Amino acid sequence: MGLDQDVREQVSAALGGDVFVDDVRVTPAGKRRVARITVERPVAQTVGDSPVEPLTLDEIADATRxxxxxxxxxxVMGSQPYTLEVSTPGTDRPLTEPVHFRRAVGRLVLLTLAGGERTGRVLATTADGVDLHIAGTKKQQPHTEHVPFAEITKGVAQVEFTRPQSTSADADGETEA
Structure with a gap:
């Protein structure tokens, strides 16, 4: 078993079920090492349409302690000095697993499929895929589309500086964006 896995096991046991250890990387940095540990809020194993809130700064500080x-x-880290960095995954993390899409409910995503690309807001996940709200264009009305995980070759959450509070239909049948 490698050092990364040993650290993951020690840290996961200490954090319990309150915080999930997403990734551990221990790398050399001169005479020291850097232990980079990425943590997230646990996601229930069920599927659904409830967004997963990110960890707060206080929760990250508690996890770091x-x-x-x-x-x-x-x-586990031996006698060599090390620097500890604890963070959450950034917006540039690719969406590669169903749990990543579950965490992206409410976010705008760009999906690369075998037949092209789709940009839409994640409404919900199902056992086999993701439901997207596709914004309307001059040629196409807004609609909901189910995209099976098996068809997704790449997924990336888009950075939005002002995310809409709701994606529900208003009285005119149009969706807020």
Missing amino acids: IISDTLDASD
Whole structure:
């Protein structure tokens, strides 16, 4: 078992079920090492349309203290000094697994499919795919489309500086954007 996996096991056990360890990377940096640990809010194993809220700064700070104390109390990092970096996944993380799409409910995503690209807002996930709200154009009315996970070759959440509060239809049948 490698160092990354050893650190993951130690840290996951210490955090319990409150915070999920997404990734662990321990890399050399001169005479030190850097332990980069990415954490997220756990997602229920069920599918649905409820957005998963990101961790707050206070929750990340609490997780950092627990991780630091755990690594200092164990010998998993050895005697070599290290720097600890704890963060959440950035907006540039690709959407590669169904749980990533579950976390992206309410977000605008760009999907690359075998037959082209789709841009839409994730409404919900199902056992086999994702439901998107596709905005209307001059040639096409706004609509909902189900895209099976098997057809998605790449997915990326889009950065939005002002995300709409709701994607529900208004009285005219148009969707707020």
